[in-house]
Amino acid sequence: MSETYTASITAPVNIATLKYWGKRDTSLNLPTNSSISVTLDQSDLKTTTSAMTCSSFTKDRLWLNGEEDLQLSESKRLTQVLANLRLKRKEKEAKDASLTKISSWFIHIVSINNFPTAAGLASSAAGFAALVACVAKLLQLDDDMTELSKIARQGSGSACRSLFGGFVAWEMGEKSDGSDSKAVEVAPLEHWPQMKACVLVACADKKDVSSTSGMQLTVKTSDLFQKRITEVVPERFEQMKKSIMDRDFELFAELTMKDSNSFHATCLDSYPPIFYMNDTSRKVVRLVHTINAFYGRTIVAYTFDAGPNAVLYYLEENEEKLMSFIYAMFKDLSGWESKYNGEQLSKFLKNFEEQKLLDTLSLDMDIVKGCSRVILTRVGPGPLDTDDVLINQEGLPKFTK
Numbered sequence: 001m002s003e004t005y006t007a008s009i010t011a012p013v014n015i016a017t018l019k020y021w022g023k024r025d026t027s028l029n030l031p032t033n034s035s036i037s038v039t040l041d042q043s044d045l046k047t048t049t050s051a052m053t054c055s056s057f058t059k060d061r062l063w064l065n066g067e068e069d070l071q072l073s074e075s076k077r078l079t080q081v082l083a084n085l086r087l088k089r090k091e092k093e094a095k096d097a098s099l100t101k102i103s104s105w106f107i108h109i110v111s112i113n114n115f116p117t118a119a120g121l122a123s124s125a126a127g128f129a130a131l132v133a134c135v136a137k138l139l140q141l142d143d144d145m146t147e148l149s150k151i152a153r154q155g156s157g158s159a160c161r162s163l164f165g166g167f168v169a170w171e172m173g174e175k176s177d178g179s180d181s182k183a184v185e186v187a188p189l190e191h192w193p194q195m196k197a198c199v200l201v202a203c204a205d206k207k208d209v210s211s212t213s214g215m216q217l218t219v220k221t222s223d224l225f226q227k228r229i230t231e232v233v234p235e236r237f238e239q240m241k242k243s244i245m246d247r248d249f250e251l252f253a254e255l256t257m258k259d260s261n262s263f264h265a266t267c268l269d270s271y272p273p274i275f276y277m278n279d280t281s282r283k284v285v286r287l288v289h290t291i292n293a294f295y296g297r298t299i300v301a302y303t304f305d306a307g308p309n310a311v312l313y314y315l316e317e318n319e320e321k322l323m324s325f326i327y328a329m330f331k332d333l334s335g336w337e338s339k340y341n342g343e344q345l346s347k348f349l350k351n352f353e354e355q356k357l358l359d360t361l362s363l364d365m366d367i368v369k370g371c372s373r374v375i376l377t378r379v380g381p382g383p384l385d386t387d388d389v390l391i392n393q394e395g396l397p398k399f400t401k
Contacts (some may be wrong), residue, residue, distance in 0.1 A: 002056040005102060006391065007138035011130035011383045013045040013115070013123075014038065014161045015197070015311045017256040017303055018240050019263040020170060022229060028178040029157045032219065033233040035170045036186065036240050038313070040197060041380030044338075047123070049111040049130035050390040051138045057106035057395060064111050064127070066400045081132060081155045082107065089139040094302045102139065108133070110390040115375075124211075128155035129162030133383040143381065148161045149183035165189045165381035167244045169237075189379045192247050194316040198326060199375035202280045202308035211306045214267065214274050221271040225307045228266055233259075249315050256313060257288070260303040267306075280370025284310040290323050290361055308314045309375030316378075320351070326374075328352035329367060333375035 014037040022032035060082060062069045072078060091105040111130060113123055132152040136143065149160035153170075160182065161168040166189035173181030209217075218225050236255055243252040267274040281304055288302045299318040303311050314322050327336065327348040336345060357363065392398050 002054050003100070004052055004054040004393075004395070005138055006050065006052045006389065008048070008050040008389050009130055009132050009134040009137060009383050009385045010042050010046045010386045010388075011126050011133055011162050012039045012049045012165070012380055013126045014158065014168060015040060015303060015305060016158065016161075017252070017301075017313070018236055018259050019305070020157055021263055021266065022215050022225060023157070023307075025176070026216070028181075029153050029155075030155060030178050031170065031172045033229045034172040034237045035158070035161070036237065036244075037158070037168050037170075038195065038197070039162065039165045039168060039189070039380055039382060040382065041220075041377045043380075044375055044377035045115050045126070045199075047111055047113050047126040047130040048386060048388055048390060049109060049127075049134040049345045050388075051105045051107055051109045051131075051134045052391050052395045053102050053105045053138060054395060055105050060106050060108070061395075062109045062111070063397045063400070065113060067396065071273065077155045078131075081128065081151055082135065083140070084151045084154065085132065085135045085139060088136075088141050088143060092141065100350060107135065107138070108391060108395040111398075112390060124156040125158040125162045128152050128159035129383060131155065133161070133163060137385075144180050146184055150178065150181065153178070153181060153183075163382055166191060166379060169241065169359075186241055187244050189381060192244065193379065196314055196376075196378040198312040198314070198318055199377065200280075200310040200312070200371050201373045201375065202278060202284075202286060202310065202371050205306055205328065208368075209274050209276075209277070214270075214276075214306060217272075217274065218266050218270045222269040224262075224269040225266045228262055232262060250298045253298045253313065256301040256303050264304060276308065277304055278308040278370070280367060281308045281310060281352050283364055283367045283370070284312075287325070287329070287363070288312065289368065290363070291304065291322065294361065295321060320348070323348045324351035324355070325357065328357070329363065330367060330371060330374055332368050333371055333374045335376060339376040351393045389401070 016035050016037040018036040020031050020035035024030050024032050062072050085325045086103045093099045129152050132148055136148055143164040149163050151162040161170050164185045167186040169186050170183050240255045288300055300312050300314045300322050
């Protein structure tokens, strides 16, 4: 077989605490506001991507979760991302005549998520971040993650934030060519490692309205949206960065919940209205406010992306307080055993029963019926090298459906 080059990378999911919603340029994925996110640990949520390039390949090919994307050539986002990465390789080859001219070779890519695709779990962000990081490694590019984030952004806006670990900002920029619209690290995961997250997966079905079409509708039709991007978000952007740097959870939590509400309000204010949250989502909102009121301070924050799944942020020091509620109400879901042993789970249940929370707080114990599983995770690192190679020597997936 002809000479080949191979690379493999894992990339994380990020969940925005200050939401990106709306584009000022759809072709370049330039946002109407800056955003902030928390990168989640890859032991729980990640995309693994392997790529191979070879002089004998006849076209670019992509397999996602075991199925080949036969319309790859029609995907403007993906072809643009690959073209931009190849251009950087070509520029590198032009400066060094000894380099193999792999910029002109076709690439085969195999990618697998360990979570549902297109269900409001930031699958496109992790997917494009993994693809960009993997192909950049394959082509032996020297660019840093902030520079690569400008390319990842063109595939999926929030993908630029998944190129970093910890706490990340996507600065919207001002230039029309997008050269200053990039992701930067607000703080590494080591700055606030106590930050944890509980994902209540409310629905694993594909969304009725995609994020791409949803945000375009909001930009065109929502009156609330204009106030959000011109007044609300710019102020919150600075406040949230400060809350992270100060490790001020109560401020961080308040801003996170308010921004989730604001984002979904603009969706509801779109015409026709867009509903990403469902009845279970709204019950989780009420539950979080009930828990915080019970303890007399804010120990947990909710946020919802463009889907019904709830992401609850909390600090490790308040884990037992929170889980005394959450486990008691969602104990029938799978996922608990991955993080807790039987003794810990029994303690959560005992706390709930001893405090007679069910009797005193009028809790809706049927809330669990709207959820399929729980994912327990925490703040985590950005893309990582992996020995888990998904592509064989012929450039085909090792595993298919």
